[in-house]
Amino acid sequence: MNKLIKISAVSLLAMGVYSGAQASTLSDVQAKGSVSCGVSKGLAGFSAADSAGVWTGVDVDVCRAVAAATLGDATKVKFVPLTAKERFTALQSGEIDMLSRNTTWTITRDASLGLNFAGVNYYDGQGFMVKSSLGINSAMDLGGAAVCIQAGTTTELNLADWGKANNIDYTSVVSDTNAQTLSNYDSGRCDVLTTDASGLYSMRAASNDPSEHVVLPEIISKEPLGPVVRQGDDAWFNIVRWSLNAMITAEEIGVTSATVDDVSNNPERERLMGRSGNTHEYVGLNSDWTYQIVKQVGNYSESFERNIGVNTPIGIARGVNALWTDGGILYSPPFR
């Protein structure tokens, strides 16, 4: 009868697993003491690990902001590097708590994958990069070219649409990872590399001699990139959305990591920093959550300039990613 008992035990165990209800993401995160954040496998300035294994980048900073807000410590992030193909499954299955991996917000992804986009941390568009030795100045001259492209991206769809609309015939060379795409382009397997313009700048900066490559002026799509969470946990969705908004608002009202300790006599800054009002209760966090974000990670501008700004090797100007008050489209709803 021993076997029978074992079998029954296993069956009961299976039923136990089956009925195990899902706890909320916030309590999960607080229980395990870290935020699992899906990032890219390495895109300089957005999410890349240095030689010491420390992750940096604007996408990484969103993860860190959420960790600072929920755990009070921006270093308590477990980074999970994912390919474009793996990212949604990793989030859907609960392997990661949030995805911050230069992911384009589209209706299909938002509405059919059981995911929610918590905001936009970088407004991007798809561009082309070629070797300067080709002597090409416009994407319209690319007829007949071989195009290197990463699998499982909106880029693939945009390229096909653009090729059809402009009657440009091309061959696509698809790779699974950023690294293989770049290596294909470097080795000459294809003539042109296409991805989000930010990615092109990042790859150009990482190449041996950036002056050998030209990013063509055409931008063929809009790619709002932002953090993503699972659908169905609205409390967590709010936390991620407003952590990002806190960084944007901090820039807008002039709070930086250096000045965050002294916000007295400015009602707007005091309100953002939780000195007045009780917005922190609504998101279910400590009253210093925004303070920790700005203190440990910085405001949006600090993150941008540190990782991808004009003074970094990547050298991207703020452009449309400037605040709405500075002529850009970056806009956070008010903290009120």
Added chain:
Amino acid sequence: MKQSKSLLSLLSNNEVRGYVFQAVALCAIVFMAYVAIDNLFINIEARSIHTGFSFLKNRAGFDISEFLIDYTPEHSNLRVFYVGLLNTIVVAIVGIFFATIIGLLIGIARLSNNYLISKLAGGYIELFRNIPVLLQILFWYNISLIIFPHPRKSFEFFDAIFINKRGFYFPKPIAEDGFLWVVVALVVAIVSVIAMKRYFKKKHEKTGTYTSTFLYSALLVIGLPAFVYFIIGSPLHLDYPALKGFNFKGGMVFSPEFTALAFALSVYTATYIAEAIRSGIEAVDKGQKEAAAAIGLTPVQSLKLVVMPQALRVAIPPTINQYLNLTKNSSLATAIGYPELMSAFGGTVLNQVGQAVEILGMTMLVYLAISLTISLVLNIVNKKMSIKGR
């Protein structure tokens, strides 16, 4: 009381007890599978992930670099499935073909009396068998991108064959009216060769005189279609590849992705096939060869008529396994972007649509179906080859 006692005694009956436990185990497995699947669907629903197969009808919207059936981004996701499936089948067929030839040669070379040949074959096997096949695929792919030149500096042969980073370009034969007759001639030639072989085999069995048919067969299979071809007036022309703009246009092209994949899979799988062939030949008793020599068979006849039929009996089952492995390993193409089933459908479509369960389920079913088909066909071959009790 009496009844329960008889029930208990029934339980102590070994045979009955065996059935009961097996039935219980089966129920438990079915129940667990049910729970797992049910759990899956509940979770999918709870996360409001879109389900169902309607995505197959939707416009795919992305490009595929290699296709055997007509494909544009306007086609449906189902079409991508077919394109990927055909690419998988092509790479499997090409891989199996070359792996068998290389494996056969290396396996026989391994047993050669020539020291150098046998050691070289042994070295080949040890080298390629012990390196993970994914690594080999990536190696050949990246190496081919490094060593071959840019399209504008292609290696040229007779102004017709070009080799560069973008692929191997060959002239493409294009059939004109009347080419069908050449095909008909070839079929007629093959049928007559089979008939001729049968006739001589019967004669051999009846009278004992052996006639070699090799020369006649070769003459018939090559000569007849060639004769018809020239009579009709060469109904075939070649489409030559030519450099236009960035790349070569026209002709036939084998992409670096396809070539690297097929090459790596053939070279890797050949090592296992070679070992299967070697073990098969070594399994044939030495006395068999000696007996064959004693009745006056030449070494070639001895290999063909005595050794090989017995060796294949041992070698076929492990070789079947290798064919299956090769087919399944072709899914590693996803690493270098050859658009086979796993890469085009299980990768790109999955990412555009996001329905992992449906898409990976379909993909798995296909590999299962392909593997079972290969297995079935070769099991029939094996049955024909195996010892027939008389």
